[in-house]
């Protein structure tokens with residue numbers, strides 16, 4: 001838990017954000033500034049900065065998030081595909097330094113590229 005981390009605060013319920021999905025390890029929320037008609041963020045409950053600081057202990061978690069992305073995209077109404085984006089570090093365009101997976105889907109054109 002990082003007191004200054006917006007996603008830690010959402011996980012803790014200190015910033016309200018309706019959960020599209022939740023289990024013991026992961027939450028899914030709607031991105032506050034969506035880049036596509038469906039734009040979810042899959043956020044692990046554990047504060048891990050990015051894939052650059054993730055370790056072997058996170059292998060199952062990251063795999064689970066990828067499979068969850070496919071399931072949630074389908075459940076949100078996307079039947080013909082979706083995109084997954086993970087920005088890592090300033091060089092990768094990451095702005096919130098708590099690992100998260102963008103799940104983008106829905107009718108094109110999309111507003112912007114992440």
Ligand code: AMP
Pocket residue numbers: 006015017029030031032033034041086087093094095096097
């Ligand atoms: P990234 O550039 O990959 O770090 O993306 C961070 C994402 O978090 C952006 O798409 C933001 O719109 C999103 N975001 C920031 N604050 C919130 C929030 N309070 N609730 C939902 N999404 C957020």
Ligand code: ZN
Pocket residue numbers: 001002005006007008009046047048097098
């Ligand atoms: Zn955090």
